[in-house]
Structure formats: structure tokens, C-alpha cells
Amino acid sequence: MIIYILPEILTFLMAVFFLLSAFKKISMETLHKTGMFFSIINILIILFTINLNGLFFYGTYKIDFFSQSIKFILAVGLFFIIFMADKRIENTIKKNYGEFLFFLFSSNLGMMMLSSALEFITLFLSLELSSYTMFVLVGFLKNKKISAEAGIKYLFIGAVASALTLYGYSIIFSYFGDTSLQAMRIGSMFMMKDVILYIGFIFFLTAFFFKLAILPFSFWAPDVYQGASTNVTAYIATVSKVAGVAVLLRIFVYFFPIFADQEKILILISILTMTFGNLVAVQQKELKRLLAYSSIAQAGYMLVGLVMFNKSGMSSTLFYVTAYLVMNFTVFLVIDQVEKEKGSTELTALKGLSQRAPLLSLSLLLALLSLGGVPPFVGFTGKWFIFSSAINKGYLTLVLIAFLNSVISVYYYLLVARQAYLFMPDEKEKMKVTVPVRVYSYFSIVFIIVMGFYPAPLLNWAEKAIRYLVG
Amino acid sequence: MSENIKLATWIVLCPFISLLLIGAITRSYKKLSALVAILAISISTILATILYFKNLYGLTPQVHYFEWLITDYFSLKFGILVDSLSIGMIMVVCIVSLLVHIYSWGYMEGEAGLSRYYAWLSLFSWAMLVFVVSPTLLQAFFGWELVGAASFLLIGFWYYKPEAAQAARKAFVMTRFGDFGFFVGLLILLVVVGNVDFHVLNKLGTNMGVSPKLITMTALFIFMGIMGKSAQFPLHAWLPDAMEGPTPVSALIHAATMVAAGIYLIARAFGFFSASPFAMEFIAAVGILTSFVAATIALVQNDVKKIMAYSTISQLGLMVAALGAGGYKAGVFHLFSHAFFKALLFLCAGSLIHHFHTNDMWEMAEKGGVRKMKITITTLIIGSLALAGCPPFAGFFSKDAILVAFEMNGKHTFMYITLLISFLTTYYSFRMIFVLLSPEKEHSHSHGHEGDHHGHGHDSPANMTIPLIILAVFSVLFGFVDTPLMNGYFDKFLLNKHEVEHLHWSVMIKSFVVFLAGISFAYVQFAGKTGYREGFAEKIGWLKALLVNKYYVDDFYFILVRGLVYPFASILNWIDRKVINDTGVNGSGNIVIFSGRFISSLMNGLLQRYLGTSLVILFILVFLWQLI
Amino acid sequence: MAGSLFPYLLLSLILISLGLIGILVRRNLIIMLICIELVLNGVSINLLALNKFSVNGSAMGQILAIFIVALAAAETTIALGLIFLIFRHYKEIDAEKLTELKG
């Protein structure tokens, strides 16, 4: 039995190890190396347990291919984040690097549990665990005024969202009596649907919308992305999105009967989110804030896939969110390198990057274009699958609006790429790029182009995961 | 492929081969490319003469096609048509072209772009021959356009001269405007009839399928093209300006061949045109009007080439009128004879200009020494006599044929107008002769006197004068072709009509009297010792102004382009920039930007505003959801 | 009175609305924190009342209530930590001053 939940246990032990390391004066480099080493072990263990299958703790905790693959992505994401937080990180984090890693690992633990929780209380608590750790991580840059402000905003909006979710759930719970999602699905089959249940369900979704930064609760994203340090923002933007999608996938699978014919509201939410994200992103002058709005828009596209309540919709969303992780992380990596070099994350900081770091600017360009949904890259293929599953349900206008949105997104992504390519840099000498960053850039370029042109491997994996999820 | 067709194909191909050779290989060696061009055109001429002598007494039309373009309900064919009319025209084109090629050897000595010049001449000859042998209206249009392009290139040969460039542009655009009519007529025929072969077109009047109204419309459209190319009244303004080009070019293109293309086309499609009486009336009227207008303007011209240009327009008007009146043989006969003596006149003018380096006849007169140029002046006089219609010369017989045609077809008023025009023609041609021959002021006025000292009079080199002599011979002898002397050979050749026509003495006498009146009137005004400077037209104030300004046609076009076309274009451009681009495209772009700016100003960082908006949106969604 | 369900639901509704007003109106961060506690209390009353009424007091409802209390505690500690940080930077804990990040 232990082997099944080995990844969770190991992550917790690693987190505790880093907690203890805070007491001994261990240098930052060793901590960084051990962090990298631990996350690699984590990945291997998950790979080892990828094909296991089982139901534990009286049916509240499911280990299957879907949950294990989500954990694998989370572990890989964590590895990327730690490898990005190298020695040139802000010194407030460097001072208590042990706690920083502790919070990262515990947040990752929360997300892992989130993906295999089958019952509301476990699900909600692991969601709260990952949110609370992120509240602290956002506020980690103690010497900066804006990170405290971002932290407090993040916390309050999170608190209100979770309070509303609990209220929504209390109403739903009174109908079904049992907290496990399976009971809800069976209960809802033959139960006359009245208005309170539906309203309760919408309120129930607010915490998950908050997690994915979907419209009603997405206003925190710009301030938090800008306020937090770039590593933490990268973590929030990529890994927590994957977890959010995983939990929504699971919820929508079980809540399908209730929502069979009521997805109009969710489509409206996704359109609003897309348009809001894209329209405001056009204005932004600061990179991280721009990426915040772009991630809101991307969340809108993902919601379209989720809301289709059919296998193809869900598998394409999973495909898209994985691709999104790689694309977004590449962009954040480049921003991080530029911020470490220039100290500012303004749009103009990227000026003349193509002269000073051709590889980085190429990977940035490809990632941005792929985020914008430009064909040969993986972003387009992801959108293509999502929108073809949407159109299979006959939502032509939704698809047209989505495509027009991605046209607007191409505009502001090109605004960023233009800084790198069209302007001459101030300093002449080449930017020094460490080997791991270079390796990652090559990986991301290959991933974006190959998966864009020949998406079969990633798509088959996504479909297999969804089969396990639904099956 | 019958013998004739093979010959005809080779005649057409020779200039094309020379064009390719010059273009590809001999571009940089001027002399060599000149030789290649002359060689090619001489081969064509020899073959043409062989073709002619093989079919001395005319032949039934032989046609050979090859598929050029297949579309669903008809196939567009190219090919070679050989019949008496086309043989005659080939002969004329080849002979004149050959002589002009030889003449240019001398005239264009030392020109920078000589190989380019000969390339364009070969292009022109090829295009003209393609046009002449074309069995279908489409191929005619094909040759027609190429001829227009060649004339543009040749007029603009000295492109560094702004006036030449302006003239070339005007010529091309105006003929192109005419071609628009031709193209529309062609399109309608292609769509309605489907097959535009000439023998089909000529029999169009008979087949019931096609409504007469339609024939008239297409005939008028095609005639619009002819008006452009053969410089009929409204669209004639480009021909006088086209004199900017080298004189051999003017001789070949703007006297003998290109401008005659329109006449040839009417002759070729005579059956089609005569199918609609209204069209024939219109053509005749336009012809006679052009002829009269051009003749009057020629009275006041001082530039030697301009006089010739207006006389060409006037003679073309006559031919068009003749054909319009139904005189098929008359029009064609005058076309051939006019080609020879007008080419002769132009080449003489060319040798004068070459010698005196000025176009103005008064300056030539002052410089004196015109008499020294023995051959040039004698051939000039022969040419003028032919043009004026003096009995033994070609002009007399061809103009007489036209007068007879008017007579026969009952167009008496036209006949009298033609007589008036031939009076004017005689007057202005001999006005030029007498001005040139008039002695200088200070010397004794007897016009045979040698002794003008400063004229270094020697004639143009051999290669310029020989063509003059040949053309002079043609101008003299060609007239007799139609007379009983050679028992109506021309009728037999052209229409293979065998009975010999008796001479119409009454018409001949009238035209001779008019010729005498004209020449004496000119003599009195110019050749006399007083040596007046103005003719009768220049004396009358308003007439002089009208004629010098060429009936204000040029100004009309100037106003049309400046006042109408440019403003319309700039309005459209303004619409494109402001309306479609700035408001339409940028407008939608700005909507996106401003709405984005508005929302981002909403997000002003206040935590409680975020929470407020989130909850408001949430409740709105919930209420909205209950309603939909 | 005590036996009927509606007063409890009414009470929870009042508590939640008061909490919401407090969060959206009051500028002092700590008061907002207090209001969040009120909202959470309202939610747990509603949960427990419905649990007793329709699910006749099953253990799951109570356990969820327990966890809500625990979560509230954790949330408050982190909130106070952050408020302390804000206080150090801004010298006052007024929500309307936190406009450094905007646009």
C-alpha cells in the first residue's frame, strides 16, 4: 500500500528536511543542489508508480494513470522552478532558502493530493494547502513593498473565494449527504433538480475559478504576478494551473449529469475570461503583468475545452495545459534571465535580446507565437483540438470569438517579440547564459515545434489519461 | 499546308527571328544587329514578291489554323490567312519596311541605341505582318496591340527628350483608349457568335441568329478602335505629336503601315461592316469630317513633318469615307498608293531634316541649298504631285477611284467635299514646295539660279537616296495598275472581276481642274517674287487661331485628364486612405485598444474594488443564468 | 423556535451578509479579517443546520465543520503575518493605500 502513496510521503519528508535545514547554516548552493536532486528523485519515483491503480482510504483517494501523470507533470514543473531559482535569486530568498524550498515542496504535496482526491474534504483541504503555501511564497520578498501588498490581496480574494465555496458546498452536501464525488454523481442521476442546487454548484466552483484565475475571481492575477518574485510567479502561472485543470477535470467528470444541459453559463464565463484577458493585456507595459492577463486568457481557452463534458474536450484541454506549462515556463525563464541581467521586467528590458542572446530570444519568440496560437507550434494544435471538440457540440460562434481573441493575443505577443528583434540593445556584449538554461531552451524549441507539427504522442498520452479518469 | 501558307508563315517569322537574334546575341554590336534586321526584312520582301508572282491574278482565301486556346464553348484559334487583299498588304508592308530599314541605316548613323532601334523595327514589322495575315478578329487584336506597343517604343526612341516621352505616352494611351472599344466589340462577338473568323463575320448579316442592332453596336465599337489606331477625328491628336520619333519611323509607321491597319481591318471585315447600313453611314461621315479637319489644319503648319502628318490623317479620312460609302476597291487602292507616296514624302522630309537639322521649312528656306539636294527635291516634288493627284501619278488614279466610288454609291455631297479637300491638299503640299524652293531674299528671285554661296548643298548619302528613287518610281507607276492600260489588272487581282472598267472622264477632268487651281493658287501666294509668308488661311484672324490650336482638341484632352481623371483618382485615394484605412481598419484596432484601456483603468489596485467587481459579476452571472 | 430550521439559515445569511459588507466597506485590514471570520462562522452554522435537518446529523458534516474551524485558524495566522509585513512597509494597515500595483 505504501508504494502507491510513496510520492506524497517522499515529498512531505523532503519538505520537512528543508524545514530542518533552516536551523543549520547550510549554504544556499548545497540547498539548491539537494533541492534539484530531491525533485529528480521525486520524478523518478512517480515514473516508477505511473501504471499503478488503486482506491485507498475508504474510496477517498484514487491512484490511477491520470493522477500519476498529473503528479509527474507537477514534479517536472517543480524541478523546472527549482532549477530556475539558481544563485542569482533575490537575496531575501537566498537568506531563508530552506524555508523557500519547504513551502515549494509542501505546495507541490498539496497539488499532488489534489489530483487524486476523490472526496470533497480531501480535495478542498489540499487545494487550501497549495493556496496557503502560495500566499506565503508571494509575500516572501520581505524587503519589497509590492510583494507584501500582492500577498495580502492574494490572501483576501482567496479567503472570500474559499468561504463562498464552502457555502455552496454546504447546500450541495445537504442534498447528497455523502462527501464523495461518486455518491454525488449517483445521487444526482435520479434527483429532480431545483434552483438552489444549481446556484449552490456555481458558488461551489468559485475556489476553482480562483485557482485557475477565471473571470469572476481573476483580478488578483496581475497584481500577484507583478508583485511576487519571478520564480514564484512562474510557479503560480504554470504548475498551479495544471493542478487547477486536473481538479476541474475530476469534478466535471463526476458532476456531468447535473450539468448535462446547463453549460451555457460556463461558456459565457469562458468567453468573458478570454476577452477580458486579451483586451487588457494589449495595454500592459510590464512583462509579468502582461503575462498575467495572457494566462487569464489562456485559462479562458482551457475552460472552453473543459465545459464540453466529452472525452475529446477533456483530452484536448489536458494536451493544451501541458503544452501551456512548457510555453509559459520558457517565457518566464527568459524574463527571469533578463531580470537578473537588467533588474527590471519592463517591456523595454527585452530590447535587442536577439543580438545579445540569440538562443533565448528564439525560444522566447517561438513560445510567444505558440501561446498566440500560431500554427506550426503546439499552441495552435492545442487550440485546434479544443475548438474542434467545441464545434462538435455546434458552438460555431464560440469558436469564431475564440479565434478572433487569439488574433488580438498575437498582437500583444508580437509587441513583446518585437522588442527582442526590432530594437538594438544598449550594451553590446553577449549575455552569458548558463548551460542548464541553454539545454532547456533547446528542449522547449524542439517541444514546441515537434509537438505542434506531430502532436500524436502527447495527444495519445492525454487520451489515455482521460480514459482512466472517466473509466 | 499549302505552298502559299508556308511562304506566308516564313514572311511573318523572319522579322520575329531577327528580333530574337538582336535581343539575345547582337545587342552590343550596332552594325551587326542592323544587318540582321535588314537581312530579315529583305528575305521577307523577296518571299512576298515570290508569293505575289505566284498568285498574280488573286486567289481564293486559304486558311490554316492551330489551336491556341480551348475554352468550353469555343476554341480561340491562331493562323495564317492568305488572299489577294492580304498579299497586297504584305507586299506594301514589306517593301516600305525594307526601304525604311535601308534608309535608317543612313539616317540613324551614330545613334546610341541603334540595335535597340532595329529590334523595335523588327518587332513592328513582325506585329504588322501578324495582323495582316490574321484569319480571326482575335489574332487581329493580338497584332493590333503589339503594333501599338511597338509604335510607343519607337516614338519614344529618343526617351531622353521629354517631348518624345510625352508624345509616346499620348500615342499609346490614346490608341489604347481606342483599343478598349475594339476589345469590347471583340468580347461581345466572342460571347454572342462564339467564332470570330472573318469569313464568319462577313456572312453575319445573313444568319438570322444575330440581331442587326447588335451588329451595329459591335461594328461601332470596333470602329472606335479603328478611330484610335488610324487617327480619325476625335482620337487623331496623337499622330502629329508622334512626329517626335525618328523620321524613318514616322515614314514606316505613321504614314504607310500602322495607321493603315484600321483601313485594312475595315476592308478585311467589309462584309461585317456593310451588314449594318447605319455603321457605314457613321464611318463615312467620320472619315470625311476627319479628312476635312486635317486638311484645314495642315494649311497653317510650319513643321515639315507636321504637314505630312496632317495630310496623312486627311488621306486616311478619305479612305475611311470611301470604304464607308461602299467603295471597297477604291479604299484599298488608295491605301496602297498612299502608302508609297506618303512614305516617299516622309523620307524626303527626313533627308531634308537630316541635312538641315531643323524641321521648320522656313528655316530650311533661309539656309538655302535645298536645290543642291538634287534627288531629294525632285523626289519630293514627285511625291507632292502624287499626293495632290496630278494625272500621271498614282495619287490621281486612286483619288479618282474614290471619287468614282462616291459617284457610284450616290454620295454626291461627299464627292464635292473630296474635291475641296484635294484642292486644299494640293495647296498645302505645294505651299511647302514653293517655300522650300523660294530664293533667299537678297539674291535674284529666279528659282533656277545656282549661285547661293553659303549653302554647302550636297545631297544625302546613297543609302538614303536610293529608297527615295525606288519609292518615286512606285509613286509614278503604281497608278496605272487600275487603268484599262493594264486592262483593269487591279480589279482582277483584288476582286477577280474580269470585265474592264471604262475610265470615268468627267470625274478625272474635275479632279485635274481642282489640282491646277490648287497649284496656281499656291504658286501665286508663295513662289512669286514677293515671297509672302502667309497663305490665305493665315490672313483670316479667327481661322488662323482655330487652325493653329488644332480646333482646341489637345486642350480638350488636357482639361479632360487634368480636370477629371486626376481629381477622381485623388478622391478615391483619399477615400482609401481616410475612410477605409483609418476609420475602418485602424478604427476597429482602436476600439480594441480603448476598451482595453478602459478596463485596465478600472483595475486600479484597490483590493475592495476587486472583491466588489468579482461578487457583482458572480451575481450577474447567476441571475443571467436563471433567465437564459 | 429552536426546533425549526429556518432561523438558523436566516442567522447564517445575516452573518455572511454582515461579513461581506465588512470586507467590502471597512478600510482597516484587521476588521476585514474579522469579517472573514464572521463569514466562515455563518457558513459553518448553515452547514451544521442543514446537516442536522436533511442528513440527520451525519458525522461527515461535523467533520467538515471541524476542518473549517482549523482552516480559519491557519488562514488568520498567515493573514496576520502578512498584515504585520504590510504594517512594517506602509506604516498603516489601510486597504485603500495598497495601490502600488495597478493597471
Next chain:
Amino acid sequence: MFSDVIFIIFWLVIVVFAALAVFLQKPIYNAFSMAISIFSVAGMYIFLGYEFLAALQVLVYVGAISVAIIFVIMLSPPVTVKPKKLNPFKVLIGIVTALTFFGLFFILFYQKYAGSKFGNVVNANINEVGTVLATKYAVPFEIISVILLVAILGAIVLAKKED
């Protein structure tokens, strides 16, 4: 009859003190009124029959959370928050949203549960809750421990004075 009177008293105390907690100006009074309101919520639980939860409520909420809040209020120097005028637009939005929330659910609940009475239901007593907690909900139990650990550590890290 007697228990109804006490019920109403408790009910009113909660509402009144909750309102005071929100609208009073001095933060220390807010904290106290919150504590009292939450204390009487514990009383409500007893009426509902959840004795353990009432105890928990008193211990954790009143004992820990409100004490922590009061502690923070006392620690931070009494900064005199000038009673700046609340901007009316924000107040309007706040009140409108709260009222719509209240009205929406009030109507819904009124239609569904107007006169419904509790049957003589015996809540799951403490050892039943304990067994379910230890067996079925073991995983959440572990998670909440991690959350509390994270919360404590977070507060320390954030509030620690850098040397």
C-alpha cells in the same frame, strides 16, 4: 418555551455583536464584539446538539483566533486612523452585493424550508465522529496538520525581522 426565549436571546446577541464587530470604529472594540458573537455561536451549536463542536468553537475560535487578533491589535501602536470619509461608491457597491446575496438565498430558503422542523434527530455522537475521522477522513486529517504547520512557519518567516 423557556429554551425558545434563550434561543432568541442568543440569536439576537450573535446578530447585534456581529453588527458591532463590523461597524464600530475602534478596532479593539470590534475584536471584543467578534469574540462575544462567536461565543454565542457556540451556544447555537449546543441548541443544535453538537456539543463537541461548541466546545471546539469556544476553544479554538474564541480562545485562539480572536485572542491572536486582539493580540495583534494591542501590539501594533494605536495608529490613529483618521476617520477619512468612506467613498460612497464603494459603500454602495458593498451594501448592494451583500443585500442581493441575502435576498437571493433568503427567498430560496424561504420557499424550501419555511416551516420545516427538525425531527427528533440524534446527531452522530463524538466517538462516531472520532472513528469516521480516524478511518475515512485520515488523509484530510494529515493534510490539516501540514496546513497548520505551513501557517505557523509562514507567519514566522513573514514576520521575522531580518538581521
Next chain:
Amino acid sequence: MNFPILSSILIVPTLGVLLILFCKPEQKTAIRVISVISTGITLLLAIFLMIAYDRQAGGYQFMEFIPWIPQWGINYILAVDGLSIPLVFLNAIAIFTGVLASWYIEDRTKEFYALLIFLATGVFGVFMTQDLFFFAIFYEVAVLPMYLLIAIWGSGKNREYAAFKLTLMLFFGSAFVMGGILYLYKAAGLNTFNLMELKRLAQYPKEVQKILFLLFFIGFGSIVPSFPMHTWSPEGHACAPTAVSMLHAGVLMKLGGYGLLRIAIPLLPSGLHDWALLMMALSMCNIVYGAFTAIAQDDMKFMVGFSSVSHMGMVLFGISTMTLTGINGAAFQMFAHGLVTALYFSSIGVMYNKTHTRMISELGGIANVMPRAAFFFAIAGMAGLGLPGFAPFVAELMVFIAGVSKYPIYGIIAVISVVVTAFYIIRCIQRTYFGETNPRWKDMKDATNFEVVPLIILVIALFVFGMYPRLVLDLMQMETKNIIAKLALM
């Protein structure tokens, strides 16, 4: 003979791009040599394709089929038929001459050539693929590099604005195309993106065809610059470097026309019937409006831009007549106009490299200083205004025949554009090339032999296909026949 010729036409340029990316920016000559070789090989392959195509059999040949994503019905299908071979050939010529014409690019040649050949690969893909998914991919790959090419290497001060406008309007158009393709996929219900199968089996109800055709018309119309969406094309032309505007006007605009003929019309014949009148009206605007606006232009490239707007209007006009001649003429016009515009831009480019200005008012008497460049522009002008003996005349003839037979009055109005085109082209030739030489350009050198090579290739191609158009027309005829068959049975 199962040598995968079509995939090799795609792979050779991509290899070229990769090779270029791997060599250092300093090795400019190496980069240029690689790009010439790769495009040269592609041209040879295209010529081989033209010859090896079995004309009697007709239909799809050289088919390559690899199942790509079976569950979505996407497979990698490359096949060519009468309609796409000439366009592939045109693209091969355009990119080859484009690469030759951009020998002068000095800064960042590596990225320039990589992007240029990448663009051409996209266009090859569009013309060859029979799968809608790949069509969508290649369609936007052809548009993607445009932004960088114009913004970095372009000329003129508002080139960035032009680059943005061009890219966004083309993406806007492609959004509708994508929506159309997806709805096509759904409405057919066969769960396949394979165009051939859709053509055989798909039955679309009338009103679906109506909406779908409108989507495709807006999408493809925005890249064939049909009237309201055309403002990007003149500005894009003007600011783009020579090779890019050659490719852009020469080939990119044909994607729209090709898309209509390949996807929209065979699958949605009744849609065409419904929208034919609108298409005709807009193309009328295109033709006449484009021609007249060109008169008022002072910048040569703007003028050529508007003239290509007017000529591309003829393509739509031909299609809207729904007759065999019309559609044949439209297809041939795409081919012919590609050659002419390529010649236009390369000859302007040759002059622009030396004078660095395209304003007609500033130029004068260039022919005295650069006779060769003047000669080639004159040839391009002559071909452009529809002089017989060059390819565009044939196309215009067929389009006008169909136009006059279907809509007599409008046909004749369209023919007016022939005169107007002659007017502004000859005026441009006269004002820039003839007349006295502007003192500024006294010491200009003429076009070197190397610069003239691409021009000669294009002139020969124009002349050959002008004199004997059946080389290409018979190919196109087969495809247009079965389009008309589909239209007829409507």
C-alpha cells in the same frame, strides 16, 4: 516510381533553412549559396512535376498518405492536380528569383533567408496538402514570417505599422478560415479532415453552405485583397523588401484564390450561388477602384500594390461568373499575375537598391542611367497592362469573356480598367524612366549581370506562357471541369 517528390519539395527548403540557421551570421556568402541551392533544387523538382504530370489521367497524382492523428481523422496527405501544379511552379520560380534578387541584404542575412525560405515552404505546403488541418497550418506559416521580414528589413518610415497591419489583417482573415474549416469538419459528420473524402462523401444542407461560404469568403477574401479588406496590401508591398514583396504579391495573394477554388467552391456549390452577386460586386470595386487609385499614387510600389489589387479583383470576378471560362481565367490569372508582380518588384528593387527612393516625383530619366532596369520595368509594365503576347492578356481575355457573357454591363465596366491600367503604367514609365535625368541620379551604375538573371527568367516565363498558354491551361482545365460539374448539378 515512388520517390516522394512532393514531400521532397517541402523537405528541401526546410533543410535549407536548418542549414542556414546552423551557420554563423558572418558567413554571408555560405548562407546565400545554401539558399540558392535549396531553392534551385526545388525549382527543378517543380519543373519535373510539371513535366511528369500525366495529363490524360488528370486528377490527383504523386499522392503521399501517412496517417497522422487517426482519432481526429488528420492525416498527412500530399497530392497535386491540374490546379496546384502551376501554382507550385509559380511559387518555385518566385522564391528562386526572390533569393537571387535579395543578394544585397547585408544585416542579419541569416535570419532573412531563413524566414524567406520558411515562408515559401508554407506556401508550398498550402498548394500541395489535401488535408484541412495541414492546410490551416501551412496557410498561417505562409503569413507568419511576414511581420519580421517587413518590420526588420523593410523600407520606409511606417514599415512597422504596415507590418503589424498586414499580419493582423491576414490573421483576422485566417480566423474565419479556421472557423470555416472546423465547421466544415463538423457539418460533414465524417470525422475526417481529408479533403478528398469530404469532396466525395460530404453532403451539406443549403443554409449551412450559405453560412460556411460566407466564412470562407471573408477569410480568403481578406488575403486575395477583396475590396473592403485590401488596405494592407499596398502598404505591405511598399514597405517590404524586394524579395518579400515579390513573394507576397506574387504568391501569397494566390492562397486566397486557391483556397476558394480548392475548398470553398467544390464543397459548397450552393454557397457560391448565393454569394456570387456579392463577390461580383466586390470584385468590380476591386478592379475599377484599384485601377483609379493607382493613378493617384506617387510611390511606385504603392502603384504596383494597387494594380495587383485590381488584377486580383479579376480573379474574384472570374470565379463569380461561375462559368468554366471564368474560373479557368481566374486560375490562369493567379498564375500570370504572380509572374508579372514578381517581375515588377524585382525590377523596382534593382533600381531601389541604388536610388533608395521609390517616389516617382523624385525619380526622372532613369533609363539614361540604367537602361537595363528600365527595359525590364517596361516589359513588366507592358505585361501588366495586358499586352497580348504576355500571360496576363490571356487571363484577362478569358475573365472578360466570361464576365461579359454573365453580367454584360458590369463586364464592360470592368474592361475600362484595361485603359486605366495602361494610363497609369505608361505615365509611371514616362515620368520615372523617360525624360531628362534628375541630377541626383547622374552617377548611377546600371544593373549588374547578376541582378538581371532573375528578371530574365521571369520575362522568359511570362513570354512562354503568354504565347502558348495551353501548357498551363490544359492542366487547370481538368480541375475546373469537375468544379463546374459540381456547380452545374446544384
